[in-house]
Amino acid sequence: MVFENYIHSRERTRNTKRYIAFHESGHAVAALVFGIHFRDVTIRYNNVSCGSVNGLGESYYTISAIISLCGPISQSKFENKNELEYNSSYMDIDDAEHAINGLITTLKSIKYKNGYRPCEKKLYNDMFTSALILVNSNWDQIKCISENLLKLESDLSYYDCVTLLLENGLYDSMIRPELPKLEGHFDQYLL
């Protein structure tokens, strides 16, 4: 979940830092919603990226795609943009597409048995819709993590995030969006 190419300068304005904080918090809260652990979320600049969620645990294709998409969606919501800023998020979009391709590969061996053929475009749109719902319905949580990343100026571990959300009464109110549905009995592959 690398946030890169957002700016080329080492000088980051306070506003840019805020975009990065909302981007990374989008990934982090999505992971928290699904209980996928990560080592830390950071908005510190290094030579590779402007911020990142590190040590993210393995998850199924669908959840992995949604976590990838929640970063750019959260950033766009913060910036009041209707479209994703591709330049700052192409790696996340690539990650989501890779996850969807992985799912399609899994389905390939069985898809013809009942005539069902997964459509990549539809799957992507469905994942995007779930990610959008996740960001919109957990916006208070994303704001809380963002504000603390900016205020504390230190990395936050998975448990730091859980603690912050609990302290602010936001942990139990996290909302897990419905996952996209496949036709017939293929839902099991979207767990």
Ligand SMILES: [Zn+2]
């Ligand atoms: Zn990202």
